[in-house]
Amino acid sequence: MATSHDYIELAFSLPPELIEPCLGLLSGEGIEYFQEEQNKLYAYLPDSLWSEEKKQDIMKTLAASFGSVPPFTLKHMADRNWNAEWEAHLQPIEISDRLLIVQQNKDRVPKPGQTVIEINPKMSFGTGYHATTRLMLRQIENIDLENKRILDIGTGTGVLAIACRKLGNNRPIRAVDNNDWAVENARENIKENLVENIRVDMLDAEDDLDAILEERYDLILANINRNVIDRILPAIKNKAPDCPVLLSGIMTYDESWLKKLLERLEYRIADTLYEDEWLSCLAAPSS
Ligand SMILES: C[S@@+](CC[C@H](N)C(=O)[O-])C[C@H]1O[C@@H](n2cnc3c(N)ncnc32)[C@H](O)[C@@H]1O
Numbered sequence: 425m426a427t428s429h430d431y432i433e434l435a436f437s438l439p440p441e442l443i444e445p446c447l448g449l450l451s452g453e454g455i456e457y458f459q460e461e462q463n464k465l466y467a468y469l470p471d472s473l474w475s476e477e478k479k480q481d482i483m484k485t486l487a488a489s490f491g492s493v494p495p496f497t498l499k500h501m502a503d504r505n506w507n508a509e510w511e512a513h514l515q516p517i518e519i520s521d522r523l524l525i526v527q528q529n530k531d532r533v534p535k536p537g538q539t540v541i542e543i544n545p546k547m548s549f550g551t552g553y554h555a556t557t558r559l560m561l562r563q564i565e566n567i568d569l570e571n572k573r574i575l576d577i578g579t580g581t582g583v584l585a586i587a588c589r590k591l592g593n594n595r596p597i598r599a600v601d602n603n604d605w606a607v608e609n610a611r612e613n614i615k616e617n618l619v620e621n622i623r624v625d626m627l628d629a630e631d632d633l634d635a636i637l638e639e640r641y642d643l644i645l646a647n648i649n650r651n652v653i654d655r656i657l658p659a660i661k662n663k664a665p666d667c668p669v670l671l672s673g674i675m676t677y678d679e680s681w682l683k684k685l686l687e688r689l690e691y692r693i694a695d696t697l698y699e700d701e702w703l704s705c706l707a708a709p710s711s
Pocket residue numbers: 456548549550551552556557560577578579580581582583584600601602603606627628629630647648652673
């Protein structure tokens with residue numbers, strides 16, 4: 425679990441078409457925080473999780489897929505500098521005609537009827553700047569949220585839980601993340617958005633799944649990554665066989681792997697949305 429708030433920044437120089445595939449590979453290696461620019465991918469990993477062994481694992485994964493490791497620089501970043509840099513770049517993000525994500529003290533011009541969510545991200549993932557968050561939010565907009573007990577696994581900034589509440593969910597929501605900074609940030613964003621009855625716990629989806637699934641849920645959200653989903657979905661199906669699961673963090677080239685996993689676990693695919701090289705899939709129990 426991450427406890428340090430200092431980060432390692434890996435800045436890769438890449439042609440634009442390799443940015444998302446590289447992001448997918450790094451996210452499979454447990455890296456959660458990214459910033460994309462043309463020809464550049466910045467990946468951030470808590471200092472506490474960085475080691476020579478981790479570096480070698482990442483290099484091996486990249487070399488195996490790309491033939492060689494793309495050129496990169498490595499830099500140690502103190503949390504305060506990182507936050508200032510990050511926040512300076514953020515602009516409102518229109519998810520759809522129904523949802524707009526804004527940051528504190530930035531201009532916001534919602535369309536009539538548009539729900540506004542304020543997210544001040546710190547180091548947590550979930551600003552709306554990544555396709556997987558946007559896909560999850562668009563799927564959530566299409567789901568009838570009324571009377572559903574919702575679990576948000578890997579909540580990041582808390583954006584999905586907050587969206588569920590603001591889009592009409594009226595039951596207690598539980599959100600978990602294994603990163604202490606994400607937990608703190610989700611709590612702050614919940615407060616800032618004046619939404620209630622969302623409980624955020626620092627729990628690990630793999631180690632603490634039994635505790636997480638002690639209560640019953642009607643909808644589980646999990647925007648994490650292929651590897652974690654691969655490990656937790658069988659246990660989710662086992663403990664909560666009737667509960668639909670909305671997934672993301674999966675790249676389109678892993679769609680056939682996902683279909684096989686869902687078939688094996690007796691889920692049917694109720695809906696799939698795509699953006700860039702990413703997909704989000706609503707898995708519903710087959711029977
Ligand atoms: C891709 S971000 C998604 C954030 C947000 N839910 C969204 O949709 O934008 C994944 C989040 O999952 C968390 N995470 C990764 N592995 C986890 C695990 N094993 N247990 C709990 N949370 C985990 C990360 O800390 C990160 O906040």
